[in-house]
Amino acid sequence: MSDAVDTSGAAADGFEPRITAFVCNWCTYTGADLAGTSRLHMASNVRIIRLPCTGRIDPLFIVKSFERGADGVIVSGCHPADCHYTSGNYHARRRFAVFHDLMEFVGVDPRRMTFSWVSASEGAKWRDVVDEAVANVRALGPFEAYRALAPEDAGVAAPAGARVEAEAS
Amino acid sequence: MSRIGVFICHCGENIGRTVDCEAVTEALKDHPGVAFTEDYKYMCSDPGQQLVKKAIEDNDLTGVVVAACSPHMHEKTFRRACDQAGLNKYMCEMANIREHCSWIHEDRGEATEKAVDITRTIVEKVKHNQPLESIHIPVTKRALVIGGGIAGIQAALDIADGGHEVVLVEKEASIGGHMSQLSETFPTLDCSQCILTPRMVEAYQHPNIKLHTWSEVEKVDGYIGNFTVKIRKKARSVNEDLCNGCGDCQEACPAKRIPSEFEAGLGNRTAIYVPFPQAVPNIPVLDRQNCTLFKGRRKGLAKDACGKCKEACLKDAIDYDAEDTFIEEEIGAIVVATGFQLYSIGREQPEGLKGYGEYGYGEVPDVIDGLQFERLASASGPTAGAILRPSDGKEPKTVVFVHCVGSRDSEKGISYCSKICCMYNAKHAMLYKHKVHDGRAVAFYMDIRAAGKGYDEFSRRAIEEDGAEYIRGRVSRIFRDGDVVKVWGYDTLSQEQVVIDADMVVLATAMRPQDGVRELAQKLSVSTDEHGFINEAHPKLRPVETNTAGVFVAGACQAPRDIPDAVAMASATGAKVLSLFSADELEREPAVAIVNENTCIGCMNCAKVCAYGAIEQREICTVDGHVCGHVAYVNPGVCQGCGTCQAVCLSKSVELQTFTDEQIFSEINALCYWE
Numbered sequence: 001m002s003d004a005v006d007t008s009g010a011a012a013d014g015f016e017p018r019i020t021a022f023v024c025n026w027c028t029y030t031g032a033d034l035a036g037t038s039r040l041h042m043a044s045n046v047r048i049i050r051l052p053c054t055g056r057i058d059p060l061f062i063v064k065s066f067e068r069g070a071d072g073v074i075v076s077g078c079h080p081a082d083c084h085y086t087s088g089n090y091h092a093r094r095r096f097a098v099f100h101d102l103m104e105f106v107g108v109d110p111r112r113m114t115f116s117w118v119s120a121s122e123g124a125k126w127r128d129v130v131d132e133a134v135a136n137v138r139a140l141g142p143f144e145a146y147r148a149l150a151p152e153d154a155g156v157a158a159p160a161g162a163r164v165e166a167e168a169s
Numbered sequence: 170m171s172r173i174g175v176f177i178c179h180c181g182e183n184i185g186r187t188v189d190c191e192a193v194t195e196a197l198k199d200h201p202g203v204a205f206t207e208d209y210k211y212m213c214s215d216p217g218q219q220l221v222k223k224a225i226e227d228n229d230l231t232g233v234v235v236a237a238c239s240p241h242m243h244e245k246t247f248r249r250a251c252d253q254a255g256l257n258k259y260m261c262e263m264a265n266i267r268e269h270c271s272w273i274h275e276d277r278g279e280a281t282e283k284a285v286d287i288t289r290t291i292v293e294k295v296k297h298n299q300p301l302e303s304i305h306i307p308v309t310k311r312a313l314v315i316g317g318g319i320a321g322i323q324a325a326l327d328i329a330d331g332g333h334e335v336v337l338v339e340k341e342a343s344i345g346g347h348m349s350q351l352s353e354t355f356p357t358l359d360c361s362q363c364i365l366t367p368r369m370v371e372a373y374q375h376p377n378i379k380l381h382t383w384s385e386v387e388k389v390d391g392y393i394g395n396f397t398v399k400i401r402k403k404a405r406s407v408n409e410d411l412c413n414g415c416g417d418c419q420e421a422c423p424a425k426r427i428p429s430e431f432e433a434g435l436g437n438r439t440a441i442y443v444p445f446p447q448a449v450p451n452i453p454v455l456d457r458q459n460c461t462l463f464k465g466r467r468k469g470l471a472k473d474a475c476g477k478c479k480e481a482c483l484k485d486a487i488d489y490d491a492e493d494t495f496i497e498e499e500i501g502a503i504v505v506a507t508g509f510q511l512y513s514i515g516r517e518q519p520e521g522l523k524g525y526g527e528y529g530y531g532e533v534p535d536v537i538d539g540l541q542f543e544r545l546a547s548a549s550g551p552t553a554g555a556i557l558r559p560s561d562g563k564e565p566k567t568v569v570f571v572h573c574v575g576s577r578d579s580e581k582g583i584s585y586c587s588k589i590c591c592m593y594n595a596k597h598a599m600l601y602k603h604k605v606h607d608g609r610a611v612a613f614y615m616d617i618r619a620a621g622k623g624y625d626e627f628s629r630r631a632i633e634e635d636g637a638e639y640i641r642g643r644v645s646r647i648f649r650d651g652d653v654v655k656v657w658g659y660d661t662l663s664q665e666q667v668v669i670d671a672d673m674v675v676l677a678t679a680m681r682p683q684d685g686v687r688e689l690a691q692k693l694s695v696s697t698d699e700h701g702f703i704n705e706a707h708p709k710l711r712p713v714e715t716n717t718a719g720v721f722v723a724g725a726c727q728a729p730r731d732i733p734d735a736v737a738m739a740s741a742t743g744a745k746v747l748s749l750f751s752a753d754e755l756e757r758e759p760a761v762a763i764v765n766e767n768t769c770i771g772c773m774n775c776a777k778v779c780a781y782g783a784i785e786q787r788e789i790c791t792v793d794g795h796v797c798g799h800v801a802y803v804n805p806g807v808c809q810g811c812g813t814c815q816a817v818c819l820s821k822s823v824e825l826q827t828f829t830d831e832q833i834f835s836e837i838n839a840l841c842y843w844e
Contacts, residue, residue, distance in 0.1 A: 018840070018841065020837065020840055029239075029241075030241065032268065032269055033239045033241060033265075033268040033269070035268070035273055036239070036267065036268025036269060036270075036272040036273050037268060037272065039272050039273070040273060041273055041274065041275060042273050042274075044270075044273075044274045044276070044279040044280060044282075044283050047283070047286055047287065047290065047840045048265075048269055048287075049290070049833065049836050049837065049840075050240070051812065051828055051833070052760070052810055052811050052812050052825070052828055053811040053812055053813060055778070055811050055812060055813030055816060056811060056812030056813060056815060056816055056825060056828060057816060058815070058816045058830070059816075061833060061834075061837060064834060064837045064838075065837050065840070065841070068837055068838055068840070068841035069841035070840070070841060084811075085780055085809055085811035085813065086696075086716050086780035086781075087778075087780045087813075088780070088811045088812075088813045091778050091813050091816070091817070092816075095816070127273075
């Protein structure tokens with residue numbers, strides 16, 4: 001399970017990065033489906049979160065991912081001019097142009113963030129994006145900077161679901 | 170406390186080969202909030218679905234996660250099963266452990282670990298799913314068709330024949346559009362009027378069609394199924410109910426030398442006029458700009474300078490004091506069919522275009538455009554069908570046809586191909602040769618683009634049977650030289666300069682969208698391309714829809730179109746409108762954004778990024794009715810569910826149902842869960 005992630009702090013040998021991917025439903029998610037139906041093998045480090053459109057992606061999703069221990073993030077949607085919702089990807093592009101610099105400013109290595117356009121027909125491109133992101137982040141090692149700042153009782157050690165359920169009940 | 174059922178599918182061997190499904194089941198069994206886990210060989214099969222249904226009923230499940238294939242594959246299947254078992258279908262989600270896991274990984278350990286992560290992530294999401302109901306929107310079963318050319322007429326007839334009311338708005342005095350000006354049509358050479366006028370009459374007399382000519386769309390409010398359209402009926406000065414179309418007013422009108430728009434300037438009309446004899450409706454309009462009486466009034470004369478038409482009218486239908494009136498119509502769907510105009514290539518040009526001064530159009534009377542040639546060749550035209558040149562009425566013995574004037578010229582004109590010119594040039598050359606047997610027809614072309622049924626054969630016929638001379642090359646200058654029109658050109662195949670002493674030159678000028686289409690697009694919140702053509706929702710798969718639900722597009726307002734294309738598009742919009750009208754209510758997925766009015770600060774950032782114009786500002790009032798603030802409101806009938814608004818909301822007051830912040834943050838949290 002998640003024990004592949006080294007939480008002790010030091011970059012151990014055999015480090016396998018955890019990468020969260022935020023993708024749009026119509027292009028990249030479908031492109032990733034195509035990679036599956038085409039049986040294109042790729043690194044298994046990426047977990048996809050499906051959204052309707054890249055325009056839906058709040059930069060806080062990315063901040064949250066890093067805070068929760070992701071070593072890298074991928075954002076991918078429809079190519080410019082191909083957005084299922086006409087212009088959501090343009091809004092995303094502008095947002096990330098600004099956000100990218102902000103992350104760099106606060107000390108997150110921009111190589112941990114991959115922004116890409118993958119269409120529904122680009123299964124092979126999705127594999128390349130995944131493999132490249134994994135290779136980049138693997139080379140960078142685990143993302144420690146943020147977690148070092150998080151207090152020990154920040155809740156990261158408990159199953160997230162358990163916490164939510166505990167509050168709800 | 171959630172009671173979620175997790176169902177892990179082996180998909181035969183497809184998942185089971187690389188993912189240890191039992192291990193996934195085991196891992197999820199004790200996950201907080203999970204009440205039931207089961208793995209099965211084929212979850213989508215009937216026994217698999219029964220298993221899900223039974224588990225819902227037996228365990229009183231509040232949510233279902235099916236770890237199997239992509240949601241694009243079987244989400245509907247399992248949501249339906251949940252619905253049948255009495256669980257709200259939006260409480261069911263798919264965890265994609267096939268396309269995104271078992272099919273792309275080889276290592277069983279890694280794949281199993283990932284499958285657990287994926288499934289757990291979706292379980293965390295489902296904990297925050299809300300039971301949702303489909304959105305039902307009432308539909309007004311009345312369509313608006315804007316533009317009464319062949320596309321608009323066809324769309325109106327199709328919808329009206331389907332049993333629904335149609336409001337057809339035409340800005341000119343008669344319907345018929347450009348097609349009514351054409352002499353004969355390619356590739357069959359059948360007479361345009363003969364095939365069009367019966368359609369015009371049919372549209373006029375159809376019990377389901379309400380025709381407003383000399384009218385324009387002023388304002389459009391609302392959304393799919395529920396538009397309110399304000400139509401401006403321009404002052405006609407002739408009472409449509411009283412007029413019987415006798416034509417006495419035109420006889421009496423003293424202003425007889427006004428260039429006729431219908432004759433493309435080659436003939437004259439009176440100030441009170443019917444654009445052409447077969448006009449529908451056959452009711453004149455009074456052109457106030459050119460009317461002697463109104464000229465006098467504008468000068469401030471105390472007494473009216475004329476009044477002959479009113480005297481001549483036995484029905485007392487003429488009203489000089491008529492004013493524009495407005496009517497409002499409740500509309501369910503809109504078809505835009507505003508057509509095209511020809512690029513008028515004279516020296517004077519609107520913004521962005523340069524014109525072709527070197528071709529002498531507008532200066533040399535015997536240099537005409539394609540539409541003017543149509544009028545010359547038309548039996549009902551100014552020359553009764555004889556090909557006579559405008560300057561002196563002589564029969565031209567050499568006619569030069571120039572292709573691509575303005576089209577395919579990003580330097581001076583427009584970059585696109587106007588599509589119809591190759592064909593109508595061939596037709597013009599043919600018509601000319603049929604009427605002037607000893608004449609010489611020379612065409613300068615760039616490429617022959619005759620892609621259509623019978624089109625290539627037709628353009629070949631012009632060359633091979635009717636002897637039109639085709640020269641591949643461009644024309645650099647056209648000017649008057651005594652009695653002839655000199656054409657300087659270049660033959661790019663023989664690489665020689667060509668000089669022709671022509672009697673008349675016909676320019677195949679580019680097709681452009683009608684003036685005012687951008688303003689109309691604004692009213693309809695549809696987009697236009699760089700040239701002003703209306704954008705379709707998808708260039709291949711949604712060619713007659715626009716990005717505004719309930720607004721469709723037909724004919725040459727979308728791109729250059731010939732008649733068969735325009736008619737096919739029009740019938741397609743007819744089918745779209747009829748399918749929209751086939752139910753009393755529109756059912757939509759509830760994946761739409763909802764505003765929390767209690768926290769919304771009314772910044773309207775959401776409205777700025779909404780591509781669909783789905784968000785409007787609403788007033789909020791105190792108990793005693795005073796406006797105390799503004800908030801955003803998302804119209805669920807228009808919202809398409811992209812969620813862009815949510816990402817820009819400053820006060821986190823807008824939530825996209827099915828993809829709420831709570832759901833997504835839970836997914837993010839779940840991904841980073843370790844012991």
